[in-house]
Structures are given as C-alpha cells and as structure tokens.
Amino acid sequence: MEELIYFHDHALVILTLITIIVFYGLISIITNTFTNRFLLESHHIETIWTVIPAIILIFLALPSLRLLYIMDELNDPHLTIKAIGHQWYWSYEYTDYQDLEFDSYMVPTQDLNPGQPRLLEVDNRLVAPTHSPVRVLTTSADVLHSWAIPALGLKMDAVPGRLNQLSFLTPRSGVFYGQCSEICGANHSFMPIVLESVPLNVFEDWASSLME
Known part of the structure; x- marks a missing residue:
C-alpha cells in the first residue's frame, strides 16, 4: 500500500x-x-x-x-495462508502448521462488544506476524468471491477450482478490516475479513494455543 x-x-x-x-x-x-x-x-x-x-x-x-x-512476486514467504470463500464466510488454513484451520463468521450486531465495528467484526480473526512476508492463496468452494483489505492494498479474486496468490507485509501491529469485494449472493455484504497483525512471539503463542 x-x-x-x-x-x-x-x-x-x-x-x-x-x-x-x-x-x-x-x-x-x-x-x-x-x-x-x-x-x-x-x-x-x-x-x-x-x-x-x-x-x-x-x-x-x-x-x-x-x-x-x-x-x-514473492520470494521465500515466511508464512502461507489459504483463504477459502464460502457463502457467506471465510475459511483459513495455515499450510505451514498441522491442523491449524478455522472458519471466520461475521459477528451479529446484537453480539457486538463496545468499540467493535458493525458488519466488519468476525468471531475468528486472521492472525499474521509483523515484518514477515506472508503469502495468501485464495480459492472458493462455491461461487466467485474476492478477498480484499483496502488498508493494505490487497484484493484478489477467489475462483472455484483455481488458486490465486497475493502477498503482504505489515510494518506494524494493528487490526485491518476488509470485505468480500465480489457480488457473491444475497449475503455478499456479510462476509467481512479481519486481519490482526501481531509480533512474531505473540503469533507463535496464538498458533500453539490453537493446535493444543
């Protein structure tokens, strides 16, 4: 960006x-x-x-x-994440870790905590380490989707039966919000993307806690 x-x-x-x-x-x-x-x-x-x-x-x-x-172009990424679009949520697989995968659904308005943005918060955030080149492979399980985070200049279509690739590197910790940018059906506007960028040691602790 x-x-x-x-x-x-x-x-x-x-x-x-x-x-x-x-x-x-x-x-x-x-x-x-x-x-x-x-x-x-x-x-x-x-x-x-x-x-x-x-x-x-x-x-x-x-x-x-x-x-x-x-x-x-991305040479020697430190982490590879596979983002799979569904109607209407995202699934993430950390291919460098065994059995580290989860679904990410939008948090309903009535369940939001104070300070959480409406229609943008999810129950399971995508977590990535700062200062590390990350590769994201996008695909879809049903119809066309688009994985996009405007603050990082990221946008890539998720096509059924095909893998597309994009890369990013976050220079600082923070939370970045995005949404599916392809008209994928009735609930198109209800499948947000939340990327949380954290220091490497925090990311390793998070990954270890999910695999236990």
Missing part, C-alpha cells in the same frame, strides 16, 4: 504539471498571445508535442511496471 501511495503521488505531480501547461496554452490562445504564424506551423513544434507526451508516458510506465512486479 505504501508503494501504491507513492505511485499515486508521483502520477498526481505529473498530472498537475500537464494541467497547468494545457490551461496556460488555452488562455494564451484565447488572449491571442500566440500570433506568430511561422511558430504555430513549425515542424519543430509538432515534433516537440509528440516527443514530450511519449517521455511523460515513460515516466509513468516505468514506476507502474515496477509496482506490478512488487505486487506479484
């Missing part, structure tokens, strides 16, 4: 400069500032306004391709 924000700011600066130049050109035409016929009909001008946009596209394309590579 940090890289997405950096690319957004980079593209916004370029867009702002283009907007300023275009408005300056429009105002100059309206006020008849450009009246030199030899300048307006020059081949050099046509070459300039063809080459400059190509250079601008290069400055946008290179960071974009780099970002796509960063989001797609």
